Each structure stands twice: as structure tokens, then as C-alpha cells.
Amino acid sequence: DGGITQSPKYLFRKEGQNVTLSCEQNLNHDAMYWYRQDPGQGLRLIYYSQIVNDFQKGDIAEGYSVSREKKESFPLTVTSAQKNPTAFYLCASRNQGLRNEQFFGPGTRLTVL
């Protein structure tokens, strides 16, 4: 089955630690995205990548970093510089084509203890 996988489903981290969230897709999509979801605020774009080895900052990139070394993978690192990292993180991918929709993974809930 084609789709997007995110792991782990739940993640706990101590303050001051970096943590990496995994996102893998086997849809052969070129573009991938990371969003953060907080209650009552909808989805906010953290980073996106239109092609391998290239990525751009979204609206709330501070305290986060990404890499795109392979087409299938777009890991997100939440660094200790992110002041309020507790949130639900969603990864998405999209086939190129101006009107194509994004497909979402199941999400990772990160809690900072």
C-alpha cells in the first residue's frame, strides 16, 4: 500500500534535548511538508521541500531543522532552541502538478517533560 508513515506515534523528550521525527513516503512524490498543529490554531507550515537536496523555511521554522537526502524521506529535528515544542506534528507529501492535493501521515505527538 502506498502512503506516508511517521514514527513514533508518541514521543517524549526532556527540555534541552534535540529530537528527530521520521517521515517516509512511498508515493513517489516530489514535494514534502512538515506542519505543526496546536489546539485552536489550525496547521502551520514549518518547512517544505520541492525536490531532493532542497528545502525552504515555512512560517514557523525557528528552532527546527530538516534534511532531504532521499526522495522518500524528510526528517524533522526539533532542537532545544524551539521554545514551545509540545505539539502534534504532521508530515505531508504532494505530487507535482499545480492542482494536486497533499497527502498526510498519521502524525507524531511530541511532549516535552
Place this chain on the structure above:
Amino acid sequence: GDSVTQMEGPVTLSEEAFLTINCTYTATGYPSLFWYVQYPGEGLQLLLKATKADDKGSNKGFEATYRKETTSFHLEKGSVQVSDSAVYFCALLGATRGSQGNLIFGKGTKLSVKP
């Protein structure tokens, strides 16, 4: 810049009631419009979409019509079920070169359907 405004929730309905969730947008060019649904603890699923003016998207009894004259894409369902309880997001995919194909989301509307 492009933006999406949808009605704030939560919305609570009885089973078999009629549902409308309002969504309006601001965009240059001719964007594509989407409704996504998020069930508790899950990611987003595409519910329906429309890519040009007067298109009607439909799925699972839900409908929305792309109205360019009112810049709206309201979600409707004639008879909701308890299983429709979820958060619904209206979204816009920009059609201009500068938009880079990124989705712009509304803040979401939580729907609760009581038996």
C-alpha cells in the same frame, strides 16, 4: 497574501441534522480549494476538492461548491451521523508562481454529532 477563513466551532448537532460549515478565501489567480477531515488522534484525510469556479466537490454525502463571485467554499451535508464527528479544515492551494503549491489552511471547525 492568500488566506482562508472558516467558521469557528465547536459545532454540536443531533444525528440527522443538516450541516453547514462556512469557508471563505482570499487569493490571487484561480486557486484550488479543499476540505480535509481529521478524526481524533489521526492525520488529515482529503474529503473533497474543487479546482475551478462552479465545480462541486462531493464525497461521503458531503458537498461544497466553488463560488468565485462570493469567494466561498462552504461544506454541507444533509444528514450527519455520529461517525462524522471530527475536525474539518478548509484549505486553498495557490495557483500563482509565487505560491509554490503550498496549502493555506483555515483554523479548523470541530464538529460533534450527538445520537
